[in-house]
Amino acid sequence: MTAQTIDGKAVAQQLRADVARRAALLAAAGHQPGLAVVLVGDDPASQVYVRNKVKACEENGLFSLLDRLPADVTEDALLARIAELNTDARIDGILVQLPLPAHIDSHKVLEAIAPDKDVDGFHVANAGALMTGKPLFRPCTPYGVMKLLEAYRVPLAGAEAVVIGRSNIVGKPMALLLLEAGATVTICHSKTRDLIAHTQRADIVVAAVGRAKMLKGEMLKPGAVVIDVGINRDENGKLCGDVDFDSVVNVASAATPVPGGVGPMTITMLLVNTLEAAERKRPSPQA
Numbered sequence: 001m002t003a004q005t006i007d008g009k010a011v012a013q014q015l016r017a018d019v020a021r022r023a024a025l026l027a028a029a030g031h032q033p034g035l036a037v038v039l040v041g042d043d044p045a046s047q048v049y050v051r052n053k054v055k056a057c058e059e060n061g062l063f064s065l066l067d068r069l070p071a072d073v074t075e076d077a078l079l080a081r082i083a084e085l086n087t088d089a090r091i092d093g094i095l096v097q098l099p100l101p102a103h104i105d106s107h108k109v110l111e112a113i114a115p116d117k118d119v120d121g122f123h124v125a126n127a128g129a130l131m132t133g134k135p136l137f138r139p140c141t142p143y144g145v146m147k148l149l150e151a152y153r154v155p156l157a158g159a160e161a162v163v164i165g166r167s168n169i170v171g172k173p174m175a176l177l178l179l180e181a182g183a184t185v186t187i188c189h190s191k192t193r194d195l196i197a198h199t200q201r202a203d204i205v206v207a208a209v210g211r212a213k214m215l216k217g218e219m220l221k222p223g224a225v226v227i228d229v230g231i232n233r234d235e236n237g238k239l240c241g242d243v244d245f246d247s248v249v250n251v252a253s254a255a256t257p258v259p260g261g262v263g264p265m266t267i268t269m270l271l272v273n274t275l276e277a278a279e280r281k282r283p284s285p286q287a
């Protein structure tokens with residue numbers, strides 16, 4: 001059996017068409033949804049992602065504002081800029097691109113974003129709302145994964161789901177969204193003793209550890225669904241995921257490629273979160 005490729009690009013395109021339609025309605029009613037992206041420093045990967053986000057806004061009728069600040073910007077200057085964006089009526093969503101330079105306290109910065117504009121869903125208030133099952137914003141990457149699983153009709157109720165990685169921005173919210181959908185969820189991480197015992201039990205494996213090609217075919221139960229959140233560079237500097245795709249395709253029933261899988265969905269769900277923030281403020285005539 002060779003796994004079906006889960007085409008994140010195609011699902012992203014469908015969802016973005018709906019975003020464009022709803023954004024046009026809001027714009028016609030007098031308020032184009034607006035996203036502010038703040039980029040500190042000039043990390044090349046961050047610049048690619050930020051460029052993709054701004055381009056996706058422009059292509060789908062959202063207003064976007066890109067704030068580029070020098071790597072040596074002070075924490076206070078960044079906090080002051082966020083305070084301005086919090087009160088800027090053109091802006092429905094604010095994203096401060098991570099990672100930030102070491103001299104800046106990321107936690108403090110993320111907490112400075114108004115929770116109702118925190119389209120990353122990283123603010124403690126939004127993380128708490130997610131944990132208690134009434135999320136205002138679902139973090140973009142886990143939200144995008146749920147949309148892929150939905151698009152490919154992967155049964156979740158009662159499914160054995162294994163999330164590898166426990167970050168605040170992917171692993172933990174991913175586990176909570178799978179739990180919310182009725183899966184039995186196991187979170188594995190660097191201290192997990194027998195990772196393979198868990199992954200071989202899983203109907204769904206989400207790899208979000210940041211280790212190139214870590215997940216191999218022999219670690220899976222035949223027919224498992226594999227979601228690769230990794231964004232690594234292999235020995236030749238080529239973009240690759242946490243999944244060894246060539247070995248996994250012979251065992252899995254479906255798998256996301258990198259690029260072309262979760263990445264486009266991350267961007268898309270950022271647009272969806274921004275649009276929904278705008279709709280909450282100004283219900284469009286027919287959302």
Ligand SMILES: Nc1nc(=O)c2c([nH]1)NC[C@@H]1CN(c3ccc(C(=O)N[C@@H](CCC(=O)O)C(=O)O)cc3)C=[N+]21
Pocket residue numbers: 048049052095096097098099120140141231239258259260261262263264266267
């Ligand atoms: N506050 C914040 N929110 C984020 O959501 C956030 C962040 N900081 N920091 C970095 C990560 C990473 N991230 C990606 C976005 C798009 C692609 C993406 O478009 N990937 C393409 C390939 C792009 C390329 O060519 O490198 C793909 O997988 O097909 C990947 C990764 C968002 N992040």
